Amino acid sequence: MSTDLSLGTGPGTPVDQAEAATPLRPKRGRLGGRVWRVVSRVGVLLSIAWLLVVIIGAVFAPVLPIQDPNATDPCSGLAAQLYQGVPRSSLPASTACPDPTFDSRPGAHPSGLHTLGLDESGRDVLARLVWGGRVSMTVGFVAVGIGSAVGALIALFAAYLGGWFERTASAITDAMLSFPAILVVICVVAFRGQSLSAVSFGVAFACVPAMYRIARVGVLSMKVRDHILMDRILGIRPLRTIWVGIALNIAPAVITYFLVLAAGGIVIEGGLAFLGLSVPQPTSSWGSMISGGEDLLQTSPLVSLIPSAALVATVAAIGCLAEFLRKRQAIRGSAL
Amino acid sequence: MTAQVKRAEGGPVLEVADLSVAVRTIDGELPIVTGVSFRVEAGQMLAIVGESGCGKSVLTRAIVGLLPREQWIVRGSARLDGVELVGQGPRAMRRVWGRDIGVVFQDSLTALNPVRTIGAQLTESIRRFREVNRATATEIARGALSSVGITDPAARLRAYPHQMSGGMRQRVCIAIALLGEPSLLIADEPTTGLDVTVQEQILDLLAARCQDENMASILVTHDLAVAATRADEVVVLYAGEVVESVASESLMSARMPYSRSLLAALPRLDDAIHSRLAAVPGQAPLPAEVGPGCRFVQRCPIRVDDCATHHPSFHADDGAGHGVRCWRTAEAATTAVQEQP
Numbered sequence: 001m002s003t004d005l006s007l008g009t010g011p012g013t014p015v016d017q018a019e020a021a022t023p024l025r026p027k028r029g030r031l032g033g034r035v036w037r038v039v040s041r042v043g044v045l046l047s048i049a050w051l052l053v054v055i056i057g058a059v060f061a062p063v064l065p066i067q068d069p070n071a072t073d074p075c076s077g078l079a080a081q082l083y084q085g086v087p088r089s090s091l092p093a094s095t096a097c098p099d100p101t102f103d104s105r106p107g108a109h110p111s112g113l114h115t116l117g118l119d120e121s122g123r124d125v126l127a128r129l130v131w132g133g134r135v136s137m138t139v140g141f142v143a144v145g146i147g148s149a150v151g152a153l154i155a156l157f158a159a160y161l162g163g164w165f166e167r168t169a170s171a172i173t174d175a176m177l178s179f180p181a182i183l184v185v186i187c188v189v190a191f192r193g194q195s196l197s198a199v200s201f202g203v204a205f206a207c208v209p210a211m212y213r214i215a216r217v218g219v220l221s222m223k224v225r226d227h228i229l230m231d232r233i234l235g236i237r238p239l240r241t242i243w244v245g246i247a248l249n250i251a252p253a254v255i256t257y258f259l260v261l262a263a264g265g266i267v268i269e270g271g272l273a274f275l276g277l278s279v280p281q282p283t284s285s286w287g288s289m290i291s292g293g294e295d296l297l298q299t300s301p302l303v304s305l306i307p308s309a310a311l312v313a314t315v316a317a318i319g320c321l322a323e324f325l326r327k328r329q330a331i332r333g334s335a336l
Numbered sequence: 337m338t339a340q341v342k343r344a345e346g347g348p349v350l351e352v353a354d355l356s357v358a359v360r361t362i363d364g365e366l367p368i369v370t371g372v373s374f375r376v377e378a379g380q381m382l383a384i385v386g387e388s389g390c391g392k393s394v395l396t397r398a399i400v401g402l403l404p405r406e407q408w409i410v411r412g413s414a415r416l417d418g419v420e421l422v423g424q425g426p427r428a429m430r431r432v433w434g435r436d437i438g439v440v441f442q443d444s445l446t447a448l449n450p451v452r453t454i455g456a457q458l459t460e461s462i463r464r465f466r467e468v469n470r471a472t473a474t475e476i477a478r479g480a481l482s483s484v485g486i487t488d489p490a491a492r493l494r495a496y497p498h499q500m501s502g503g504m505r506q507r508v509c510i511a512i513a514l515l516g517e518p519s520l521l522i523a524d525e526p527t528t529g530l531d532v533t534v535q536e537q538i539l540d541l542l543a544a545r546c547q548d549e550n551m552a553s554i555l556v557t558h559d560l561a562v563a564a565t566r567a568d569e570v571v572v573l574y575a576g577e578v579v580e581s582v583a584s585e586s587l588m589s590a591r592m593p594y595s596r597s598l599l600a601a602l603p604r605l606d607d608a609i610h611s612r613l614a615a616v617p618g619q620a621p622l623p624a625e626v627g628p629g630c631r632f633v634q635r636c637p638i639r640v641d642d643c644a645t646h647h648p649s650f651h652a653d654d655g656a657g658h659g660v661r662c663w664r665t666a667e668a669a670t671t672a673v674q675e676q677p
Contacts, residue, residue, distance in 0.1 A: 163406070226447035229402055230512070232426075233433040234461045248451045 044324045047317035054314055057130040058137040069127040070282045073118055119303050120292050128284035129310055135196060135278070135285045136314065140266040143200035147207030148258045154208070155215035160223060160242055170216070173209035181206040182268050186277060194280045199272060203265045214257045218250030252329045259322035263315045270311050286311045347418070348375035349519050349552035350399070355412035355422070357391070357398045365409060366623050369395050369576045371650075372412075374569075376520070376552040381543065383555045383567030383584070385598070387620060391576040392556045393442075396522050398422075399554075400437055401429040417519060434465065438513030440523040440542075444505035448497040454481075454508055455493030458515070465516045480511040485541055503534035507541065514545060521546060521553040527562070539566050560598050563587075572598070575620045575631040578650060581659040591658075591665040594632045630663065638667050 057064065116125035151173075158169040176184070181203075188202030222228070223246065231241040272278040273287025281288070286307040293303030355372045358365040369391040376382045386392050397403050398410045401421055414421045416436055421429070441447040449457060458477035459470065468476065474493065481489035484507040497505055506526060513521060523542060527535040543566055546553045557563055563570045564587045572580040572595045580592040590596055597616045618635040621627070629644040630636070636643065643663055652659040 226441040226443060227449045230439070230441065230447050230509075231449075232402070233400070233437075233439050234512070234515075235430050235434055235464050236460065244452060245449055249449070 040324075043320050047320040047324075050313055050317045051321070054133045054310075055137055055141075058134040061130050061134050064130060066127040066130055067114070067124040069123060069131040069284050071124075072122040073114070073124070116306055117300070117302055119289065120296055123282075123284075125289075125303065125306055128289055129286070129307060132284040132286045132289055132307065133310070133314075135273075135283070136266045136269060136311070138196060139200055139203050139269040140262040140314075140318075143204040144207050144258065144262045144265040147204030148211040148254070148261055150204070151208040151211030152215040152254050155212045156219055156242060156247055158212075159216045159219035160238075160246065166216075169212065173212045176206075176209040177213070181210075181264065182271060185268055185272060189272065189277055194277065196279050196283075199269055199278050203268060206268075207261050207265065210261060211254070211257060215250060215254055218253050219246055222246045222249050252325065256322050256325045256329065259318050259325070263318040263322070266311070266315055266318075349378050349417060350376045350554075351413075351415045352399065353413045353415075355395070355398065355410070355414055357394050357403070358409045358411075360407055360409065367576065367626075368623050369398065369573075372571075372573075372578050373650075374571050374578070374581060376554060376569075378519070378552050379547065379550045380569065381546060381553045381555055381567045383557060383563035383570045384573055385557060385560055385563045385570055386573035387558055389622075390573045390620060392558075392573055393524055395573070396524055396554060396556055400433070400439060400522060401426075434461070434516040434518070436516075436518050436520065438516060438518035438521045440506070440509050440513045440521065440526045442525040442528050444502060444509045445497065447509050448505060450497055452496070453493065454495055454497065454500070458493070458508075458512060461512055461515050480515060481508070483514075484508070484511040484545070485537075486511075501534075502530050503538060506530065506538050510538075510541060510545070514549070517549065519551060521551050522556070523553065524556045525558070526555070527557075527559075535562075542566075560587075561602055575626060576623060577631065577661065578659070579632065579661045581650075581652075581657070583657065586658060591660045592632075592662045593636045593638055593664075597635075597637070630661075638664050640664065 114124050114126065116129065119125050119128060154169055158166040184206045185199065185202030188205060189198050192198035192201065228241060228245050231245055269278055269285065270287035270290070273285040274291045276288065276291065278287060279285050289307035290304050290311070293300070293305075293307075296303050352375070353373050355369065356367060357369040358367045360366075372395060374382060384392050384395065394403070394408075398408070399414045399421060401424060403410065410422050412422060416432065419432075421432065424432075448454070455474065455477055458480060459473040462468065462473040462476050462480075463470075466473075466476075477493060478489045481492055486492055486504065486507055492500070492504075492508075497508075500508070510523075510526070521542070526542065527538050530538060539562065542553065542555070545551070555563065555567055560570075564584050567584050570580075570582055570584050570587055571578055572582075572590070572592065574594050580590055580595045582590055582595075587595075588599065590599060594616070597614070600614045601616060603613055616635055621631060621634070627633070627644065629642075629646055630639075630648050633639050633643045640663070646663070648661050648663045650659055650661040
């Protein structure tokens, strides 16, 4: 775009290129600054990579070559207890332990058969991690996405139209914001029972007022700009002004804040699951995996640490991405 | 087209009579602009001059009908080609906006949508005024950019507002304002924030385009020198009312003490080097603090006791359309400027 704008001789001449290249090269900063830039760039790439892994795992969990997340390993002592008294010949083939010498006690360490080991009930940790990611991603991106979209849309129209609509919407969201988000979600789960849809609904509901506040500020600052008046003078339809003149302009801020909320939503789901208030057993969720491994912390800390690390990494990756987008916006904002 | 037919009938393009604007507050109505009257003929440029907060922008926005009706009350009359604008709803104004009145805003950066290219913004407006396809609209847009002195318009159409300089953006804004071939162009401080050479270019462009199209125009400015050199007629606004209305060639013989102190505040080539610029002491009264007398009384160098209690009326006293709002015009003509150091 910038080369398109150069006037006079085209950008092909060597003199032109030399002149154009010098001012464009940024000045080299201190060593620390450069190191930090590289680190933060690597951080962004790692974040994107990790989120892609989790999202792909969540989407394709049913077809991935992983074990059944809810099946207890037949070689673990638990399976033997489970089928105590049942004649061995009548047991299904899948419950037969192929190698009784194999270490498959609950909380067993990673092995060839179970890449990340077994949990407290002799279930495959990797499989449960992938399926738990499905719950986290559903709550973090789908539920928060829907809630944020609703909040942003209400803000768009409320702040643009003003008057009683805005006053009502602002009063309601203020009231909603006075309750901690996790309390809102617990209430919804208490009313609708433990299920993924209840948790998702609760989280989405809690996102609406938060996004409303942020989007409203953006709309209010855009609304007073002269290009909105210009649109009116030029007879452009109000809906189009709202979309092109306002919504597209506040989109970067809204998307960044959506990521912040997504991280919050994942943490809330993890917290609820830890308390046993999210998806019911045996459906796996990172939070319930952490609490499940509590008793084994001394002997097999990995059972709790692996889902904890996944949760921390996901939230940190989203935060890193949000920060990256925010910085880019700041640069764009200064150009305006 | 219709505007041109009407213009041929003669008479002013815009006639503002006793226009008052008030804002609704918790304590009731607060007058911001009171009793403004002026007229603009086709091909004529009227300058509205005044310091910050004197009501310049409110006045023009009231004429254009851009003040939200929940907050603002507009009284009086503003007739564009004989059609009353005051009291019209947004539906009626939509027929006027763009086609009969073009507006150039002060800050070209906020007057253009930052996320859309110049081309997208121009063609959308073009297709609103004329039923043409996209390609023709782009062609017209290119022509519109050339007509405001933008070189390489095809490349500029693909540019975003932040990729252009302030002067360039203001040219784009002028091009957009002129798309509907309006009979009246209102430019609200179009050169604020531009450097002096660019300011000259933009004003030259405005003047040339208004001349070409035989358009009436209103130039809102706080720069008396700009008003004197560019406009045919100058209206000086102080604290929401017209204090002097004078043809620009006789601006130097302004009689209202405020206008005279503004003239005295202009830097001059024959001033001593490093001498201080003359400033008008004090501040204009806030709309809520306006007293019963002359609104300039606290800052007036030639005030007498009566000035604080009796509000002077606006009178055209010399037959040449030179109107003044002052009790002491005779004294002002001789004293005000000389009192400045």
